[in-house]
Amino acid sequence: MNLSAVELRHLRYFVAVVEQGSFRAAALRLHVSQPPLTRQIQQLEEVLGVPLLVRRPRGVEPTSAGLLFFEEARNILLLIEQAANRARLAGHGQLGRLDVGVFGSAVFDTIPRIIQAFRDRFPRVEVVLHNLDRTGQIRALRERRLTVGFNRFFDHEPDLSWEVIQTERLNVALHHAHPLAQHPQLGLAQIGTQELILYPRTPRPSFIEQMLRLFHRKGVSPHVIHEVDDVVTAVALVSSGFGISLVTDSACNLRLPGVVYVPLRSEDRATFDLCMIHRKDDESALLQAFLKTARDMRGSLSAKARPTKPRAAESDPSIA
Structure with missing residues (x-):
């Protein structure tokens, strides 16, 4: 038995004949003439070495072998159709797996918004998040374990491309009982005399160095600086009444008991960029679809208003 002689057209023709119950109806459905269709079925029976159809005066019926072959042939055709559809979706960035590197305060607002928008557009794509610092993201991108990363302070990397996706302002995180917490704005000279909690310890260059x-x-020299690993730890310490911290707009979504956020004065205000980074040689449709989603949101991300200062009820000591 030379099974290599069985071709897809044999399967399509046979399935059509069984489903239509006659050669004539199947030929009309397939847009072929009846004699070639009959020859293809005969050729298929010769290759398999068993009769597949019983000819009746009013059409044809599958034999027991033919019925089994019909079921399997139909499954094969469905699998081929599914494979073609999946390949087509993948080719347009609508199917596959997207590995995204995340780190820092952007996980509280910006990154979830971008990912949700992407999943709304492409629900069949599996999005997997990886919590990696800048060094880890760069390594994972080069090892092709990541598709795209989000972080700040990228240096020039010849094989990687990065672009700013959001610009954020700085705010001061304080405990509601702190004497400076009632100010509508704060200056660097005012907070430089306080115990500052800054982050992360590594890698360099970091948010600490920028601060x-x-x-x-x-012309301000901070008196006391405590270094911690991340913004969550910094704000948690603020919540306990230990020192104050500087955070970006996204981190103001981190609501811990007793913490209020006060913007810097306009003359002291600084902005910080959140970047997307990916391999220059990655031209996959999946990556391009994700980049387009993020770029379409860029204006609204940077224009998003900073969360308002918590009301007095939210800062009541009883909830701390």
Whole structure:
């Protein structure tokens, strides 16, 4: 038995004949003449070595072998159709797996908004998040374990491409009982005399170094600095009444008991960029679809208003 002689057209023709119950009706459905269709079925029976159809005066019926072959042939055709559809979707960035590197305060607002918008557009794409710092994201991108990453302060990397997706302002996180918490705005000179909680310890360059440059440009030397690993730890310490911290707009969505957020004065205000980074040689439709989704949202992301200062009821000591 030379099974390599069985071709897809044999399967399509046979399935059509069984479903239509006659050669004539099947030929009309397939837009072929009846004699070639009959020859293809005969050829298929010769290859398999068993009769597949019983000819009746009013049409044809499958034999027991023919009925089994019909079921399997139909499944094969459905699988081929499914494979073609999946390939087509993948080719248009609508199917597959997207590995996204995340880190820092953007996980509280910007990144979830972008991912939700992408999933709304492409619900068949599996999005997997990986919590990696900048160094880890760069390594994972080069090892092709990530498709795209989000982070800040990227240096020039010849094989990687990065672009700004959001610009955020700085705010001061304080405990509601702190003497400065009632101010509508704060200056760097005011907070430089306080115990500052900054983050992350690594990698460098980091948010800490950017903060120190900002203070030094204003001629301010912070008195006490405590370094922690991330913004969540920093705001948690603020919530406990230990020091104050500087956070971006996204981190103001982190609502811990007793914490209020006060913007910097306009003359001291600084902005920080959130970037997307990906491999320059990655031209996949999946990545392009994700980048387009994020770019379409860029204006609304940077224009988004900073969360308002919590009301007095939200800052009541009884909830701390």
